[in-house]
Amino acid sequence: MCGIVGYIGTRKAQPILLDGLHRLEYRGYDSSGVALVDATLAVTHASGRISELETKLGGTVPASTCGIAHTRWATHGPPTEANAHPHRDCTGRIAVVHNGIIENYAELRTELEARGHTFTSETDTETLAHLIEEAMKAGKGLTSAVQTALRRVRGTYGIAVVSADQPDKIVIARLGSPIVLGIGDDELFVASDASAIIGHTRDVIYLDDGEMAVLGREGHRVMSHDAKVVTKETTELDWSDEDAQKGGHPHFMLKEMLEQPEVIRNSMRGRLNVEEGTAVLGGLRDVAGRLRDIDRLVVVACGSAYYAGLVGEYMLEEYAGIPVEVELASEFRYRKPLLTKRTAVLAVSQSGETADTLAAVREAKMKGALTLGIVNAVGSTIARETDAGVYNHAGPEIGVASTKAFLSQCTVFALLSVFLGRQRQMSLSMGKRIAEEMRRLPDLVAGILEGRDAIRAIAERYAATTDAFFLGRKYCAPIAFEGALKLKEISYIHAEGYAAGEMKHGPIALIDATFPTVVLCPKDSVYEKTRSNIEEIRARGGKIVAVTTEGNEEAQRFSDDVIYIPKTLEMLTPILAAVPLQLFAYYVSTSKGIDPDKPRNLAKSVTVE
Ligand code: M6R
Numbered sequence: 001m002c003g004i005v006g007y008i009g010t011r012k013a014q015p016i017l018l019d020g021l022h023r024l025e026y027r028g029y030d031s032s033g034v035a036l037v038d039a040t041l042a043v044t045h046a047s048g049r050i051s052e053l054e055t056k057l058g059g060t061v062p063a064s065t066c067g068i069a070h071t072r073w074a075t076h077g078p079p080t081e082a083n084a085h086p087h088r089d090c091t092g093r094i095a096v097v098h099n100g101i102i103e104n105y106a107e108l109r110t111e112l113e114a115r116g117h118t119f120t121s122e123t124d125t126e127t128l129a130h131l132i133e134e135a136m137k138a139g140k141g142l143t144s145a146v147q148t149a150l151r152r153v154r155g156t157y158g159i160a161v162v163s164a165d166q167p168d169k170i171v172i173a174r175l176g177s178p179i180v181l182g183i184g185d186d187e188l189f190v191a192s193d194a195s196a197i198i199g200h201t202r203d204v205i206y207l208d209d210g211e212m213a214v215l216g217r218e219g220h221r222v223m224s225h226d227a228k229v230v231t232k233e234t235t236e237l238d239w240s241d242e243d244a245q246k247g248g249h250p251h252f253m254l255k256e257m258l259e260q261p262e263v264i265r266n267s268m269r270g271r272l273n274v275e276e277g278t279a280v281l282g283g284l285r286d287v288a289g290r291l292r293d294i295d296r297l298v299v300v301a302c303g304s305a306y307y308a309g310l311v312g313e314y315m316l317e318e319y320a321g322i323p324v325e326v327e328l329a330s331e332f333r334y335r336k337p338l339l340t341k342r343t344a345v346l347a348v349s350q351s352g353e354t355a356d357t358l359a360a361v362r363e364a365k366m367k368g369a370l371t372l373g374i375v376n377a378v379g380s381t382i383a384r385e386t387d388a389g390v391y392n393h394a395g396p397e398i399g400v401a402s403t404k405a406f407l408s409q410c411t412v413f414a415l416l417s418v419f420l421g422r423q424r425q426m427s428l429s430m431g432k433r434i435a436e437e438m439r440r441l442p443d444l445v446a447g448i449l450e451g452r453d454a455i456r457a458i459a460e461r462y463a464a465t466t467d468a469f470f471l472g473r474k475y476c477a478p479i480a481f482e483g484a485l486k487l488k489e490i491s492y493i494h495a496e497g498y499a500a501g502e503m504k505h506g507p508i509a510l511i512d513a514t515f516p517t518v519v520l521c522p523k524d525s526v527y528e529k530t531r532s533n534i535e536e537i538r539a540r541g542g543k544i545v546a547v548t549t550e551g552n553e554e555a556q557r558f559s560d561d562v563i564y565i566p567k568t569l570e571m572l573t574p575i576l577a578a579v580p581l582q583l584f585a586y587y588v589s590t591s592k593g594i595d596p597d598k599p600r601n602l603a604k605s606v607t608v609e
Contacts, residue, residue, distance in 0.1 A: 009187025030079030035095035077122030089133030100156035173212035253399035277431025310478035312413030352380025459587035472520035483581030
């Protein structure tokens with residue numbers, strides 16, 4: 001949610017900052033801006049995409065070798081040029097970029113205006129620039145002025161600040177919104193996530209909450225907000241620049257869908273022990289004893305990660321025999337979660353930075369529960385704050401609509417079910433059966449992806465619809481929810497996902513010839529029941545797109561369109577069934593001329609509550 005990039009070094013800053021903004025555009029893209037500092041401060045803003053900012057900047061590259069930049073996803077104030085970051089103080093010599101929300105900005109603004117400050121935007125961020133201005137006027141240097149300002153604010157932030165009065169310095173700070181410092185040769189970078197700077201360096205330092213850093217010409221210094229020096233470890237990123245690029249595909253979403261066979265392989269690599277019918281999850285080794293004793297698992301997650309959690313619920317209850325509840329992380333702490341020492345709370349998050357999921361983890365920790373993570377972004381806050389966890393190894397996911405991360409989350413849930421199941425009652429033969437079948441998944445997914453032209457043809461036929469239902473039962477119910485989310489996110493079509501049996505309890509009233517239903521009806525233990533639901537819809541004139549198992553000829557008779565997926569174990573079917581729905585949403589989106597990587601109103605990582 002919003003992206004920050006900063007540079008100080010020996011090269012001209014502007015091209016590096018613009019390149020970083022392009023890489024971060026997936027985090028927010030309603031306005032952007034850049035501040036270049038030397039003896040003066042030059043700030044340029046534009047509303048709309050980064051290309052608008054580039055047009056405004058023109059062809060001349062300024063000599064400045066230090067600057068900060070921002071791409072915004074609006075929280076306070078509409079996405080106008082005036083509200084674009086960086087924000088300045090009254091003197092125009094200090095510039096701030098900020099991710100997060102200053103909760104007490106209204107009272108701070110009233111107070112600052114009463115003291116004569118003039119605001120030029122409607123944002124919460126601008127209060128920070130004026131607070132820093134006051135502290136510098138009182139004689140403090142930039143670093144100490146930032147510390148003073150931060151003591152006044154409530155809320156969350158990842159910030160980068162420059163001042164024309166100390167032009168060889170960038171001050172950064174973090175509380176609740178990620179900031180990473182990149183270390184190059186004679187140059188330093190800052191970013192809200194590493195994909196912005198991976199083209200320049202792989203050596204990064206993740207700031208923790210309550211930490212700040214000063215980036216200068218002589219190096220960097222990390223400290224706590226109260227100025228105590230903190231020694232930090234440098235992490236070497238294990239993904240490449242190429243991983244974060246489109247690789248010749250028109251969209252990141254397509255590239256990421258096509259990567260899924262490899263992603264599943266990577267999620268399973270070194271983790272499946274077919275001989276012993278179990279999963280080896282190194283990240284859980286230290287808590288294996290505690291896991292043997294848990295009597296309940298609560299999954300907390302948002303969006304697609306929540307639906308992956310629902311898939312996990314079916315898997316874990318059936319194969320590990322552990323009672324599982326899946327909670328929307330955004331609601332978790334508003335209830336009174338009843339957690340004991342034998343409850344494990346498992347956060348599922350691609351970014352590892354989702355504010356609500358992180359807050360749920362902290363709530364669970366406070367109540368003494370064992371906290372676990374299924375996280376994709378290595379070194380992210382949730383990965384670091386949970387007691388133990390399993391990384392997805394899906395590589396960076398840039399497309400706003402989650403695809404490969406979702407599939408890898410379901411894959412990790414299957415591994416976890418085998419691991420926890422084998423700790424309990426699961427037989428060796430059952431463990432082996434699942435492990436063997438899991439090994440086939442990458443090829444099965446590759447086969448579905450190869451058939452994408454047929455799915456594109458179907459999608460194009462439905463692109464003009466204004467509404468759609470997605471139905472599924474048992475393991476495929478969460479996939480129906482996920483399919484509906486995908487379609488609405490990137491095609492702006494009203495879509496609802498329902499457990500198939502719920503249809504006749506109300507939603508069927510909406511069915512007519514203009515309201516198509518995508519039904520997940522693989523040949524599994526609930527096939528006949530879902531088949532009846534299809535008849536109920538057909539009887540009311542509704543159109544059916546069936547996703548069913550290869551060889552199911554009768555589907556041609558009861559459907560308007562059929563998409564086939566290969567046969568696998570029922571528990572693994574959701575991993576296959578999700579793929580055609582991703583492709584369907586993608587092709588509906590592109591045939592409507594929408595950019596699926598940057599759907600309106602959305603941002604990749606939701607780091608505000
Ligand atoms: O980074 P996270 O997995 O925590 O993100 C959770 C949701 O924001 C995310 O899955 C969102 O729903 C996606 N846009 C779905 O495609």
